[in-house]
Amino acid sequence: MTLALPSTRQEAWRWSDLSALPTLAEQAPRGGVIDAHDFWIGDGPRLLFIDGHYDAGLSRPGPVEIGRTGDASDHPLARLAGGDGWVLTLGHDHAPSGTIEIVHVATGGASHLPARITLAEDAQASIVETFVGDGWANRFTRIALARSARLMRTVRLLQSSGFQSIREEAAIAEGASLVTILLGAGAAGTRIDAALSLDGEGAFAEFGGALLARGDQRHDANIVLRHAAPGGSSRQIWRAVADDSATDSIAARVEVARGAQQTDAEQSLKGLLLARTATINTKPELEIFADDVKCAHGCAIGELDKQALFYMQSRGIPPHPARALLTRSFVAGALERIGEEAVRDAVLADAEAWLGEAA
Amino acid sequence: MSTRNEEAYAAVEEQSRYKWGFTSDIEQDFAPKGLSEETIAFISAKKNEPQWMLDWRLKAYRRWLEMESPDWAKLNVPPIDYQDAYYYAAPKAKPTLKSLDELDPEILATYQKLGIPIEEQKVLAGVEGSRKVAVDAVFDSVSVATTFREELKAAGVIFLSISEAIREYPELVKKWLGKVVPQHDNYFAALNSAVFSDGTFVYVPEGVRCPMELSTYFRINAANTGQFERTLIIADKGSYVSYLEGCTAPQRDENQLHAAVVELVALDDAEIKYSTVQNWYPGNAEGLGGIYNFVTKRALCQGRNSKVSWTQVETGSAITWKYPSCVLAGENSVGEFYSVAVTNNRQQADTGTKMIHLGKGSRSTIVSKGISAGHSNNTYRGLVRVGASAESVRNFTQCDSLLLGHDCGAHTVPYIEVKNPSAQIEHEATTSRISDDQLFYAMQRGLSQEDAVALIVNGFCREVLQQLPMEFAVEAQKLLGISLEGSVG
Numbered sequence: 001m002t003l004a005l006p007s008t009r010q011e012a013w014r015w016s017d018l019s020a021l022p023t024l025a026e027q028a029p030r031g032g033v034i035d036a037h038d039f040w041i042g043d044g045p046r047l048l049f050i051d052g053h054y055d056a057g058l059s060r061p062g063p064v065e066i067g068r069t070g071d072a073s074d075h076p077l078a079r080l081a082g083g084d085g086w087v088l089t090l091g092h093d094h095a096p097s098g099t100i101e102i103v104h105v106a107t108g109g110a111s112h113l114p115a116r117i118t119l120a121e122d123a124q125a126s127i128v129e130t131f132v133g134d135g136w137a138n139r140f141t142r143i144a145l146a147r148s149a150r151l152m153r154t155v156r157l158l159q160s161s162g163f164q165s166i167r168e169e170a171a172i173a174e175g176a177s178l179v180t181i182l183l184g185a186g187a188a189g190t191r192i193d194a195a196l197s198l199d200g201e202g203a204f205a206e207f208g209g210a211l212l213a214r215g216d217q218r219h220d221a222n223i224v225l226r227h228a229a230p231g232g233s234s235r236q237i238w239r240a241v242a243d244d245s246a247t248d249s250i251a252a253r254v255e256v257a258r259g260a261q262q263t264d265a266e267q268s269l270k271g272l273l274l275a276r277t278a279t280i281n282t283k284p285e286l287e288i289f290a291d292d293v294k295c296a297h298g299c300a301i302g303e304l305d306k307q308a309l310f311y312m313q314s315r316g317i318p319p320h321p322a323r324a325l326l327t328r329s330f331v332a333g334a335l336e337r338i339g340e341e342a343v344r345d346a347v348l349a350d351a352e353a354w355l356g357e358a359a
Numbered sequence: 360m361s362t363r364n365e366e367a368y369a370a371v372e373e374q375s376r377y378k379w380g381f382t383s384d385i386e387q388d389f390a391p392k393g394l395s396e397e398t399i400a401f402i403s404a405k406k407n408e409p410q411w412m413l414d415w416r417l418k419a420y421r422r423w424l425e426m427e428s429p430d431w432a433k434l435n436v437p438p439i440d441y442q443d444a445y446y447y448a449a450p451k452a453k454p455t456l457k458s459l460d461e462l463d464p465e466i467l468a469t470y471q472k473l474g475i476p477i478e479e480q481k482v483l484a485g486v487e488g489s490r491k492v493a494v495d496a497v498f499d500s501v502s503v504a505t506t507f508r509e510e511l512k513a514a515g516v517i518f519l520s521i522s523e524a525i526r527e528y529p530e531l532v533k534k535w536l537g538k539v540v541p542q543h544d545n546y547f548a549a550l551n552s553a554v555f556s557d558g559t560f561v562y563v564p565e566g567v568r569c570p571m572e573l574s575t576y577f578r579i580n581a582a583n584t585g586q587f588e589r590t591l592i593i594a595d596k597g598s599y600v601s602y603l604e605g606c607t608a609p610q611r612d613e614n615q616l617h618a619a620v621v622e623l624v625a626l627d628d629a630e631i632k633y634s635t636v637q638n639w640y641p642g643n644a645e646g647l648g649g650i651y652n653f654v655t656k657r658a659l660c661q662g663r664n665s666k667v668s669w670t671q672v673e674t675g676s677a678i679t680w681k682y683p684s685c686v687l688a689g690e691n692s693v694g695e696f697y698s699v700a701v702t703n704n705r706q707q708a709d710t711g712t713k714m715i716h717l718g719k720g721s722r723s724t725i726v727s728k729g730i731s732a733g734h735s736n737n738t739y740r741g742l743v744r745v746g747a748s749a750e751s752v753r754n755f756t757q758c759d760s761l762l763l764g765h766d767c768g769a770h771t772v773p774y775i776e777v778k779n780p781s782a783q784i785e786h787e788a789t790t791s792r793i794s795d796d797q798l799f800y801a802m803q804r805g806l807s808q809e810d811a812v813a814l815i816v817n818g819f820c821r822e823v824l825q826q827l828p829m830e831f832a833v834e835a836q837k838l839l840g841i842s843l844e845g846s847v848g
Contacts, residue, residue, distance in 0.1 A: 011431060258765070273780030276747060284786065286771040287433075291762035291792040299786035301777045 006076045015249035015281050016191060016220050020163050021110075024136035029109040036103045039130045041346045044098025047086060051135070052104075052111030054086070063096045064088050069116040071142040075193065078140035078167035085114035085140075090123035090149075099126040099343060106135035106162060115141040119149035119176075126152040128343055134161040134188065143170035145178055147200065153180040154343050155209075156350055159188035167193040174200025174229075181338050182209030183347050184219040185354040192221040198232035198260075208237035210334045212354045213246035213278075220247075225265070226255040227293075233264040239334040240271040241327065242278035253285040254297075260290050267297035272304065272330055304330075327355055393442040396420065399553055402446060406522045409529060419542040419552030426546045432709035433738045433770055434678055436651065439616055446554045446587070514570050516600075517562040521589050524560035531562055535593055539622040539659045539686070547618040547653040547680075551587050555620070558589035563598040563629075572828055574603040588619040594629035596662065601632040603831060617676075619654045627662030627689070634827050635683075636835055638675035638842075644733075646705025649677025656683035657713075660692035660721070668695040669712065670826040672835045674842040677706060682740065684713035687721035687749075694723040697823040699835075701842045702735030702767070711741035711772075716752040716782070725756040728820045731767035732843055738770040745782040752782040760790045761819055763812070763843065813840030 003025050006013040029051040036048055036058065045062025048055040054066050065087045073079050088100070104113070119125060123146070131137050137159065145151055157164045172178050184190045196205050211219035225234050240248035254265040271280035284297040304326050312322035331351050338344040399420055403413040428439070511518050517528065525532050542552040563569050594600055617639065623631050633656075642649025652675075658667035669683040685694030696712035714723040723743070731737040739758045760769035771788050793815050801811035817824065817836050824832050 271777065273777065273782075276780060277778075278780065279776065279778045281777070282775045284771075284773060284788070286760075286788065286790065287768070288760065288762065288770060288790050289768045291765055291767070293790060295788075295790045297771070297786070297788050299773070299775060299784070301775060301784040302782060303780040 004076065012222050012251070015247070015251070017189065017218050018191070020189060021136060024108075024162060025110045027109040027135070029111070029135060030107045032107060034105045034107070034133070036105055036132070039103045039132060040101055041128060041342055042099050042101065044100055045096060046101045046103070049102065049104045049111075049113060051107055051109065052113045052137075062100060063090065064100060069114040069142065071114055071116055071140070073140055073142075073167065073169060075140070075167050077138055077165045077191065077193070078169075081112040081114045081138055081140035081167075083112070083114070085116070087116045088125065088127070089118045090120060090125060092120045093122040094120070095124040099128055099340060102127065102129045104129065104131045104137050104139070106131070106133035106137045106159060108135040108162070110136040110138065112138045113140075115139065117141065117143045117151065119145050119151060121146045122148045124150045126154075126340060126343070128154045128156070130156040130158060131164050132158050132160070132186075134159055136163045136165070139166045141166070141168045143168065143178065145170070145172045145176035147173045148175040149173070150177045151179070152339055153178070154338055154347060155180065155182040156347060157182065157184045157188070157190050158186040158350060160186055161188050163189045163191070165191040165193070168196070169194070170196045170205070172196065172198050172200065172203040172205055175202045176200065177204040179206040179337065179339070181206075181335065181347070182211075183335060183350055184209070184211040184213070185350050187215060187217055189217060190219040192219075192223075194223045195226070196224070197226045197228055198234065199228050201229045202231040203229065204233050206235040206237075206337065208235065208334050208337065210239045210241070210331045210351060211248045211250070212241045212331065212351065213248050214243040215246060216244070217246045218249070220249045221251065223250075223252045224255065225253065226257065227260040227263040227265065228257045230260050231262045232260065234266070235337075236267045236269075237334050237337065238269045239331050240269075240280050240282075241274060241331060242271070242280050243274040245275070245277040247279040247281070249281040251283040251285065253287065254295060256286075256288045256290050256293050256295065258289040261292040263290065263293040263295065265293070265295045267299075269297070269299045270330070270333075271301035272327065273301065274303075274327075324355060328352070331355070392445055394420075394444070394446055394554065398446050402554060402556070406525075408522070408525055411529075411533065412525055415537070416553050419549050420554075422543045423546065423549035423553055426543070426549055428546050432680055432740065433736065433772070434680060434707050434709050436678055439651070441550075444616065446556075510570055514567055515564040516567060516569050517560065518573060519560050521555070521558040521560045521591060524591075528560070528562070531593070532560065532591070535591055535622065535624055537622075539624060539657045540620050540655050545655060548620050548655040551589060551618045551620040551655070555587045555589035558591070558619070560590075561592040561600060561602065563594045563600045565595040566597045567595075568598065569600040572601045572603055586617055588617075590619070590621040592622070592631060592633075593624045594626065594631050594665075596626045597628040599630045601828065602634070603828060604633070604635045615649075616651045616653065619656075621654070621656040621683075623658035623667055625658065625660050625662060625665035625667050625689075625692075628664045629662060630666040630668075631658065632668045633658075633670070633683070634831055635669075635671040635673075636827075636831060636838070637671065637673045637679075638838060640677075641675050641704065641706050642677040644704045646677065646734075649706075650675065651678045652676035652681060653678075654681040656681065658683075658685045658694070660685055660687045660689050660694060660718070662689045662692070664691050665689045666693040666695075668697070668826070670697045670823065671699070671710075672823070672827070672838070673698070673700040673708060673710060674838055676708075679706075679708040679710055681710045682712055684715070685723065686715045686717065687723065688717045689721070690718045691720040691722075692718050693721070696723075696725045696727070697826045698727045699730070699820045699823045699839070700728070700737055700739075701730045701839060702732070702737045703842055704733040704735060706733075706735040708736070709738040709740055711739045713742040714744070714754060716743070716745045716749045716754070719748075719750045720752070721749060722753045723755075725754070725758070726822050727758040728823055729758070729760045729769055730763065730816060730819070730843070731760070731769045732763035734766045736768040736770070738772060740772040742774040742776070743784060743786075744774075744776045745779050745784070747778040749779050750781050752779065752784075754782070754784045756786040758788045759819070760788075761816070762790065762792045809840070809844055812843060816840070816843060
């Protein structure tokens with residue numbers, strides 16, 4: 001398949017840099033022995049994918065099956081992710097034991113992998129996905145949550161080079177809840193795409209995270225969160241940190257359809273620039289067709305608060321640790337939304353590792 | 360009511376005696392329908408323009424031919440046939456009416472509410488035989504305008520139609536025309552550059568504080584600026600000028616497309632205040648007819664400590680596409696944008712601003728109030744960009760939307776691009792409606808529902824309205840109430 005990539009002239013891609021993809025798509029993965037040991041958090045079901053291929057030997061999939069997802073998307077990157085992938089289907093009131101962990105290891109080249117998550121009424125699950133290695137990892141996840149189902153997703157984007165593109169499309173029914181928190185650290189370029197639709201009354205969606213970039217790294221998120229039914233609420237909390245000549249871009253849109261009254265949508269996009277040459281772009285967009293709604297968005301971009309730094313120094317904390325402490329608390333604002341302690345600690349540790357390198 | 364307000368009303372009344380005096384001379388000949396190099400040569404010849412101006416227009420036209428109409432705005436613009444329009448003088452082809460009784464009763468009612476004298480109503484509506492009145496008014500105001508001209512001349516301020524300026528001050532025009540909004544900036548700017556009919560030229564010399572508010576009302580020779588207006592204002596070092604544009608009375612105009620370009624230049628320590636009240640015909644309740652208002656307005660704050668302040672009250676037009684912007688190139692330069700945009704029935708507005716921070720210590724403030732009612736759509740679209748070398752930039756943006764009714768839409772599309780860590784950028788937005796409690800409180804105090812809505816809406820817009828020169832503010836307040844009539848309840 002020839003690679004047809006969107007251009008920056010297209011509104012949804014105006015801050016993207018996909019220039020690395022054609023080369024990566026041509027290359028073949030190196031393969032070899034991979035040690036994924038360090039990336040497992042708990043003892044629940046786990047799946048290991050190497051360059052998009054399932055490694056049965058090192059996995060214990062629990063309720064997750066490998067097979068055709070049968071989904072197609074017309075999204076320019078997601079449509080590349082066809083074929084076999086992983087499928088999680090949970091029946092009524094069902095919950096797997098423990099957090100499901102999926103580690104994607106890339107060894108160069110390109111890998112495309114679809115996934116499908118279907119939760120029946122009152123079902124619950126928590127999934128952590130971790131991306132490591134190098135190369136282009138392209139993922140497409142389709143999610144359907146039935147009434148009162150609950151899904152907690154955590155995505156760690158930790159590749160040391162290459163590119164990670166993930167696309168999430170979700171339909172959330174009455175009273176169901178979807179929470180997705182991402183951490184973009186590592187050193188690879190990132191494109192995060194999501195189209196979430198709150199289709200049922202009183203549905204809840206949260207999509208946010210922390211994007212940490214240095215060198216000439218680029219994180220680029222484009223989120224569309226649609227309130228299609230009344231009484232829904234949503235949160236998009238993002239924290240972006242850019243150092244050196246890196247760029248973080250976040251375009252987050254809330255759409256309130258006609259009739260989706262009593263919507264409560266909140267967006268908070270904050271950026272922290274650590275260097276002169278770094279860039280942060282944000283676009284907190286609202287599209288509202290109902291009159292009885294609460295939609296607030298806040299956005300702030302700047303450097304570390306000089307007064308806070310001065311205060312800490314006056315208390316005997318040297319400048320360097322003071323900066324690190326403030327940056328850490330800035331980032332934690334988005335990551336503390338992760339519900340499970342073990343997962344939260346692991347993600348905070350990833351962020352910490354990144355921040356430590358800055359020191 | 361306080362005496363201050365009485366004075367304001369008196370001032371409005373005073374002004375309104377002159378402001379409709381300017382209608383185009385119907386005997387003027389006009390270029391044939393359609394757009395071609397011949398049409399442009401005709402316009403240029405008609406205006407006795409020098410060769411360089413014609414070349415400039417033709418260059419713009421050739422660029423325009425290669426450009427595409429922008430489609431990124433949240434607007435539904437029907438295809439425009441550029442060959443099915445007149446580009447010179449034919450505008451103002453208002454339907455001739457025998458008496459005011461033939462006028463759309465809605466427009467008539469609005470005239471009455473705004474307190475426009477009956478003779479002026481006739482002029483506005485284009486009633487047969489009313490030209491005499493207009494001529495009288497013109498004569499009247501010619502003398503007024505001349506007195507003002509004398510006073511301006513004494514101060515050294517050049518205030519002319521752009522056609523006159525091209526002839527009388529070619530060097531100044533050549534130096535600045537198209538510098539802030541280049542010909543190829545966008546589709547409509549290119550079109551305007553090719554065919555602009557007339558407009559205003561203002562030059563305020565070094566150190567001069569313009570002795571009066573300049574307004575299009577008080578200008579002769581530029582009556583027919585309607586369709587493709589071109590405005591160029593240059594404030595030299597240390598000068599100040601306040602410029603008012605537009606009018607509050609609704610006007611019928613068969614020109615569907617209005618594509619104006621406004622360029623402002625502020626040099627060291629200069630300040631320009633530009634206020635607009637726009638109330639072009641918005642079309643009827645079903646969205647038929649109405650003006651397309653596709654305007655490019657941009658200011659270059661080139662000098663140190665220069666300042667440009669845009670204030671706009673947009674209530675008219677079927678479709679509005681307008682982003683008054685500031686390029687803050689000078690050190691410590693200041694850009695401001697205060698906007699109220701009201702849409703009702705089937706109106707569509709996509710409006711906002713761009714603040715491009717390039718100079719150290721530059722600051723900008725954006726306050727945007729969008730009010731949507733009926734089946735309308737109102738979008739705020741703004742850009743705040745901080746260049747890598749712009750240290751200590753500050754921006755504060757606030758966009759509030761008010762929705763009246765279930766069928767309208769309010770959208771906010773802010774772009775924030777920051778390349779310098781010392782920048783402090785804040786953006787806030789809210790979306791709300793008039794609560795039943797507010798309405799109930801106002802009504803149990805004896806206000807009718809419409810008055811209550813008008814009061815609450817005026818409160819919502821207060822931060823912007825208080826930026827307007829006083830007489831404009833009074834008119835604008837009345838206008839807001841009228842624009843929203845019938846939208847609640």
